[in-house]
Amino acid sequence: MQDTILEARHIVKEFHDPVTVQVLTDITFKITKGEFVSVIGKSGCGKSTLLYILSTMDTDYKGELLIDQELMTGRSDVELARIRNEKIGFVFQFHYLLNEFSVIRNVMLPGLKLGRYSEQEVEHRALEKLKMLGIDHLATKEAYRISGGEKQRVAIARALINDPHIVMGDEPTGNLDTKNSEMVFEIFHELADVHNQTLLIVTHDQGFAERSGRIIEMEDGRIIRH
Ligand SMILES: Nc1ncnc2c1ncn2[C@@H]1O[C@H](COP(=O)(O)OP(=O)(O)OP(=O)(O)O)[C@@H](O)[C@H]1O
Numbered sequence: 434m435q436d437t438i439l440e441a442r443h444i445v446k447e448f449h450d451p452v453t454v455q456v457l458t459d460i461t462f463k464i465t466k467g468e469f470v471s472v473i474g475k476s477g478c479g480k481s482t483l484l485y486i487l488s489t490m491d492t493d494y495k496g497e498l499l500i501d502q503e504l505m506t507g508r509s510d511v512e513l514a515r516i517r518n519e520k521i522g523f524v525f526q527f528h529y530l531l532n533e534f535s536v537i538r539n540v541m542l543p544g545l546k547l548g549r550y551s552e553q554e555v556e557h558r559a560l561e562k563l564k565m566l567g568i569d570h571l572a573t574k575e576a577y578r579i580s581g582g583e584k585q586r587v588a589i590a591r592a593l594i595n596d597p598h599i600v601m602g603d604e605p606t607g608n609l610d611t612k613n614s615e616m617v618f619e620i621f622h623e624l625a626d627v628h629n630q631t632l633l634i635v636t637h638d639q640g641f642a643e644r645s646g647r648i649i650e651m652e653d654g655r656i657i658r659h
Pocket residue numbers: 448449450456474475476477478479480481482483
């Protein structure tokens with residue numbers, strides 16, 4: 434049996450602004466281990482709203498969310514913060530690196546926060562991730578001294594530091610030129626193909642989506658293909 438890493442069951446999201454608007458309707462799907470999934474759809478169709486729920490950051494919805502076949506719905510914020518740090522790696526459009534910190538320190542931070550390994554072990558693991566992404570030579574540089582493409586690779590290394598069960602991305606190539614977008618895509622592909630890493634990536638980039646393993650397409654808050 435294939436492992437289900439993430440499962441959405443009949444998720445509904447409404448905003449009350451001030452009239453009630455339903456922005457997600459009956460979202461149901463599963464993602465299994467090692468899948469590289471892209472979420473696409475027109476601007477405003479609900480992609481970011483959905484990712485916010487799937488990443489456990491928004492708890493105000495109807496339906497159920499399971500990660501690793503465990504129910505996330507109804508858990509406390511403290512519990513969800515711990516689960517997020519342990520199980521989910523995030524890559525955003527903007528990298529949110531701490532500029533004054535070194536590259537390796539940035540990568541280490543979620544590892545130190547988790548507290549599963551000693552500082553020395555976290556540093557060793559961070560270096561391994563940087564090596565895997567071909568940027569270990571940047572380890573001691575301050576984050577503001579490196580290029581945009583390098584910063585996004587550091588952000589991916591940081592997302593991987595705790596060996597997440599799933600990596601989630603919100604437009605991770607949205608701020609990059611073609612060459613760097615391609616590089617990020619290749620990294621994701623290698624993570625999925627070689628390391629069996631599960632990935633769920635929201636993207637505007639049709640080409641990116643078509644070359645990922647599977648497309649979830651949304652329209653007006655519904656899934657129309659998955
Ligand atoms: N806090 C909010 N209050 C009210 N409506 C909201 C709120 N956040 C988002 N929406 C609405 O929900 C819908 C979905 O927005 P969402 O940002 O999820 O779309 P998206 O597909 O990610 O768009 P984009 O591709 O432009 O980022 C939109 O109609 C948006 O206006």
